[in-house]
Amino acid sequence: MADDRSDLELVRQFQAGDESAFNQLVLRYQEKVYWVARRFVTDHEGADDVTQEVFVKAYESLKEFRGDSSLYTWLYRIAVNLALNAVRKRKVREFFRMDEMYDVIDGGTEQPDEALERREERSLIEQAIERLPKKQKAVFLLRYYEEMPYEEIAKVLNTSIGGLKANYFHAVKKIQEYLQRAHGSR
Amino acid sequence: MRMDHVDSLLPDYLTGFLEEELRKGVDEHLRRCNRCRQQERSLREVLLRIAQEPSPIVPDGYFAALLPRIRARLEDRRAWRPSWTPVVARIGAPLAVAILIFAIALHLEFRYPSTQSESETNPLHLIAKEISAEELQRVLADQLSRQPLLETTVDPETIQQQVIRALAADLELSARSQSPSIIFGNGVSVSESLNELSEAELQTLLRLLEERSIL
Numbered sequence: 001m002a003d004d005r006s007d008l009e010l011v012r013q014f015q016a017g018d019e020s021a022f023n024q025l026v027l028r029y030q031e032k033v034y035w036v037a038r039r040f041v042t043d044h045e046g047a048d049d050v051t052q053e054v055f056v057k058a059y060e061s062l063k064e065f066r067g068d069s070s071l072y073t074w075l076y077r078i079a080v081n082l083a084l085n086a087v088r089k090r091k092v093r094e095f096f097r098m099d100e101m102y103d104v105i106d107g108g109t110e111q112p113d114e115a116l117e118r119r120e121e122r123s124l125i126e127q128a129i130e131r132l133p134k135k136q137k138a139v140f141l142l143r144y145y146e147e148m149p150y151e152e153i154a155k156v157l158n159t160s161i162g163g164l165k166a167n168y169f170h171a172v173k174k175i176q177e178y179l180q181r182a183h184g185s186r
Numbered sequence: 187m188r189m190d191h192v193d194s195l196l197p198d199y200l201t202g203f204l205e206e207e208l209r210k211g212v213d214e215h216l217r218r219c220n221r222c223r224q225q226e227r228s229l230r231e232v233l234l235r236i237a238q239e240p241s242p243i244v245p246d247g248y249f250a251a252l253l254p255r256i257r258a259r260l261e262d263r264r265a266w267r268p269s270w271t272p273v274v275a276r277i278g279a280p281l282a283v284a285i286l287i288f289a290i291a292l293h294l295e296f297r298y299p300s301t302q303s304e305s306e307t308n309p310l311h312l313i314a315k316e317i318s319a320e321e322l323q324r325v326l327a328d329q330l331s332r333q334p335l336l337e338t339t340v341d342p343e344t345i346q347q348q349v350i351r352a353l354a355a356d357l358e359l360s361a362r363s364q365s366p367s368i369i370f371g372n373g374v375s376v377s378e379s380l381n382e383l384s385e386a387e388l389q390t391l392l393r394l395l396e397e398r399s400i401l
Contacts, residue, residue, distance in 0.1 A: 027253060038242055038244075052252075169196060
């Protein structure tokens with residue numbers, strides 16, 4: 001049966017010690033949070049980890065939640081920050097792993113086809129989105145996939161609303177250019 | 187309604203999220219502006235392609251099992267925190283980072299002699315020579331984080347390869363492990379060490395990367 005208590009009611013009940021209210025919030029928002037995370041980090045395992053972390057962080061911080069912004073915006077802000085962090089951490093780790101660079105110096109132990117195949121496991125669109133600058137990527141994912149109003153995006157990203165439409169346009173344009181280049185090089 | 191070029195309104199126009207009045211304005215503008223019509227056509231194509239992208243697959247039953255897993259993670263954190271958090275967070279983590287950076291810095295001092303060489307013409311090599319090991323780490327990671335900005339003119343992998351080539355003359359390369367890594371001096375491996383960094387240590391490193399902008 002659907003729970004008709006508002007987000008704020010659930011938060012207040014959780015703050016008063018009702019653990020089941022937190023469960024209800026998780027059930028209400030788990031899919032939304034997962035999909036935000038999935039768009040940012042692209043793989044299921046990474047998105048799963050970010051989703052769990054979002055709710056762990058929410059659990060730890062909800063005691064201080066005063067309702068200045070909506071719970072939805074608040075959770076999205078946590079999700080976007082953790083997802084961006086996860087992406088950056090992965091990039092740093094991948095960089096220092098340097099398996100592909102090693103081949104360049106060593107004369108090449110990996111077959112070119114294998115490297116190409118590994119890159120192409122992910123779609124061109126995912127690759128194009130991954131290469132967007134951080135803010136454009138966030139604006140694109142929240143606007144296109146989450147259909148979030150610009151006012152909410154500004155709150156989630158803790159930025160002013162001015163320029164968000166331009167960020168969105170430039171993101172789409174860069175995706176288009178990336179796809180064009182990718183096709184041109186084939 | 188008169189408008190200048192309507193670039194920034196086009197994505198919302200094409201996805202149906204533009205308010206009625208603005209939509210009419212864009213319609214009107216597109217009728218008389220060839221440039222924006224072309225822009226609209228190319229964006230329409232890419233948005234259509236994105237829309238046709240299949241949704242990522244989520245394993246069956248994933249959401250049904252998520253709440254218990256979140257609860258289990260919360261329990262793990264609670265069980266772990268009381269004894270470890272204060273020591274690790276306040277003393278252990280900063281100490282470990284300091285030791286790691288100091289060890290790498292110490293060995294890099296010997297790896298970058300001040301003699302002239304032809305490789306010094308490589309700007310990456312120059313940077314590597316003149317900065318500390320701590321900063322070198324930031325430069326390496328910064329290359330990666332900045333790829334989106336550079337990628338229009340240089341292939342991202344080329345950047346990484348340039349960095350490695352520039353440093354290869356000064357650093358030993360090791361293939362001891364399955365995942366090759368750079369070894370500094372007496373065997374301190376950046377790769378292995380980084381993988382062993384705790385969450386707090388990694389966050390510190392990431393924060394440093396954020397603060398720095400080179401190249």
